[in-house]
Amino acid sequence: MATQPLRVQPGDAAAEQIEITRQREMALSRMLMTYITTGLFFMLLPGTFLGLWSLFAISAAQKPGFVPAAWIQAHGHAQVFGWIGSFILGIGFYSIPKMRRAQAFAMWEAWACWAMWTSGVVLRWLVGLYEWHWRVAMPLSAGLELLAFLIFFRTVSSHRPAAGADGVQPKLDRWILVVIAGTVGLFATLIANSGESVYLALHGSSPAFAVNFDQRFLVLMAWGFMVPFVWGFSARWLPTFLGLREMWERGLMLVVAMNTTGVVLALWGIFRVAVFLLLAAALVSWVALRLAMPAIKPAKIQGVHRSFPYFVRLAYGWLVVAAALGVWAAFAQHSEGIWGASRHALTVGFIATMVFAIGQRVLPAFSGMRLLYSPRLMGLNLGLLAIGCLLRVSSEVLAYQGILALAWKTLPVSAVLELTAVTFFAVNMISTFLSRPITARLVSIDQARRRAV
Numbered sequence: 001m002a003t004q005p006l007r008v009q010p011g012d013a014a015a016e017q018i019e020i021t022r023q024r025e026m027a028l029s030r031m032l033m034t035y036i037t038t039g040l041f042f043m044l045l046p047g048t049f050l051g052l053w054s055l056f057a058i059s060a061a062q063k064p065g066f067v068p069a070a071w072i073q074a075h076g077h078a079q080v081f082g083w084i085g086s087f088i089l090g091i092g093f094y095s096i097p098k099m100r101r102a103q104a105f106a107m108w109e110a111w112a113c114w115a116m117w118t119s120g121v122v123l124r125w126l127v128g129l130y131e132w133h134w135r136v137a138m139p140l141s142a143g144l145e146l147l148a149f150l151i152f153f154r155t156v157s158s159h160r161p162a163a164g165a166d167g168v169q170p171k172l173d174r175w176i177l178v179v180i181a182g183t184v185g186l187f188a189t190l191i192a193n194s195g196e197s198v199y200l201a202l203h204g205s206s207p208a209f210a211v212n213f214d215q216r217f218l219v220l221m222a223w224g225f226m227v228p229f230v231w232g233f234s235a236r237w238l239p240t241f242l243g244l245r246e247m248w249e250r251g252l253m254l255v256v257a258m259n260t261t262g263v264v265l266a267l268w269g270i271f272r273v274a275v276f277l278l279l280a281a282a283l284v285s286w287v288a289l290r291l292a293m294p295a296i297k298p299a300k301i302q303g304v305h306r307s308f309p310y311f312v313r314l315a316y317g318w319l320v321v322a323a324a325l326g327v328w329a330a331f332a333q334h335s336e337g338i339w340g341a342s343r344h345a346l347t348v349g350f351i352a353t354m355v356f357a358i359g360q361r362v363l364p365a366f367s368g369m370r371l372l373y374s375p376r377l378m379g380l381n382l383g384l385l386a387i388g389c390l391l392r393v394s395s396e397v398l399a400y401q402g403i404l405a406l407a408w409k410t411l412p413v414s415a416v417l418e419l420t421a422v423t424f425f426a427v428n429m430i431s432t433f434l435s436r437p438i439t440a441r442l443v444s445i446d447q448a449r450r451r452a453v
Contacts, residue, residue: 028094029368031110033433035090036363038118040426042082046125048422050075052415059411064336064400069208074128080221081145082121084351085186087359088229089113089152094366096156113151120144127207134207142194149190153183174249179232181256185224185263192217212269215339219266222346223259223278227319230354231255234289241361242309243297244290251288255281275330279323282316291316303372304361305379311357314386318349321393337400341393348418349389356382356425363429369438373431381424388417 054067054075093110123141127134172180196209196217209217235247262277286292291313299309325342329335360378364370372378392414398407 026368027107029366031107031114032090032094032363033367035086035093035114036367036429037433038114039083039086039090040429042078042086042121043422044426046078046122047075047083048079048419050078050125050129052412052419055415056412059408062399062405062408064340068206069211069214070128070131070206073208073214074125076218077124077128078121079347080226081117082125084226084355085121086114086117087355088186089117089148091366092152092156109151109155113148113155116144116148116151120148131207135201138197138207139194139201142190142197146190146194149187153187156183173236174247174252175232175235177232178228178235178252178256181260182225182228182232185220185228189217189221189225192220216267216269218343219263219274222343222351223266224263226351227259227346228256230351231285231289233358234354237358237362238289238291238312240300241358242291242299242312243295245293245296247290248288251284255285255288258284271330275323275326279320279327282319282323285319286316289316303364303375305375305382307379307382308357308361311353311382311386315350315353315357318345318353318389322346322350325393325397334401337396340400341396344389344396345393348385349393352422353382353385353389356385356421360425360428364432367433370432370435371438373428373435377424377428381421381428384417384421384424388414388421391417 050071054071057067058064093107093113120141120143123137123144126132127138127141196213200207200209231252235252238244239247258277259281262274262281265271265274265277295309301308322342322345325338325345329338329342332338356378360372364372391410395407395410395414398404399411
């Protein structure tokens with residue numbers, strides 16, 4: 001529920017400025033909530049639900065390749081770009097000080113980016129699932145996503161930090177440099193996606209990426225794009241939220257350097273060296289972010305579930321597990337199940353857990369100063385996600401590698417648990433967006449007091 005506009009007296013410049021600022025903040029909050037709601041849609045339906053459907057089919061047939069590769073890739077594209085990408089773009093636009101100086105009706109960059117990005121992801125999902133005019137729609141989808149990113153990048157890059165009193169531009173914080181590395185990774189991922197989409201449209205027989213290209217593309221997308229973004233936001237928020245020691249800045253830069261080198265080597269097909277660098281980066285990130293050390297201050301868990309700090313550390317544990325499974329897969333003869341388990345440990349165990357934990361901590365405040373609808377529901381969705389991910393990663397290795405036939409039966413159970421978790425997360429966020437902002441509650445209380453007096 002929106003707050004009531006202030007009653008501004010003519011000539012009251014201060015009150016007019018307050019009202020203008022309030023309108024801008026409301027416009028920014030609406031924009032952010034639109035991006036987040038869009039991401040939740042992709043997370044639930046084209047993403048997780050399609051993944052559940054595919055996993056049931058694979059489990060029933062007990063054949064990893066039973067479901068068309070285009071379906072699996074459509075599921076992954078909706079999850080990564082539709083969900084995570086929409087969240088990142090929305091938070092990025094919201095965080096740019098330039099947007100707070102714009103008129104409420106002049107934020108065309110953010111809305112144009114949202115329209116193109118959403119259209120591109122929807123089009124790609126239709127291509128993967130139905131092969132709908134795919135020779136035209138697939139490169140068109142990639143082009144829309146790339147153009148949306150360029151609008152975002154133009155807006156972000158036009159912002160410059162305010163100069164100090166001596167006129168010298170301040171140095172960028174290290175966490176910003178890590179986010180920039182993730183942004184470069186996103187750009188590279190979109191370029192690779194566009195190039196392969198055009199190639200398939202001209203020479204391919206289906207909209208599915210070839211196995212060799214897809215293996216490299218997944219490394220670029222996961223470790224080159226998503227992981228650095230999470231590291232950057234972790235460096236920004238975790239010291240405050242978890243009461244950690246000041247981060248080891250040089251160590252964080254070392255993490256990014258090792259990770260980037262690993263991604264480049266993987267793109268060249270040198271996986272047996274790349275996986276060790278990615279594992280080293282995952283391990284050093286624990287030290288650089290001080291997660292391996294005891295907290296020096298109490299964690300800030302007001303308004304969220306008290307288990308929040310434990311799930312953040314669990315997420316980083318999954319990061320190490322994902323990298324370790326990658327090392328195993330690179331040296332195994334039949335590694336399809338191990339690679340799949342590694343990707344799931346990374347995307348669900350690490351990325352999704354961090355989004356569930358940090359997202360439910362910061363997004364309510366970003367969305368018009370709201371309180372999280374239900375901390376208990378937050379604890380429940382994080383717990384179900386952790387159980388589902390553990391069951392999925394272990395079952396995928398046991399089933400796909402032919403170690404335990406019973407594991408084929410537990411794969412769908414893991415999918416149901418994860419679908420329930422993401423549904424509860426979506427319900428908690430949507431309910432939060434529909435609740436009254438703190439400012440609206442304070443205004444109502446103030447008005448009630450005045451009437452009582």
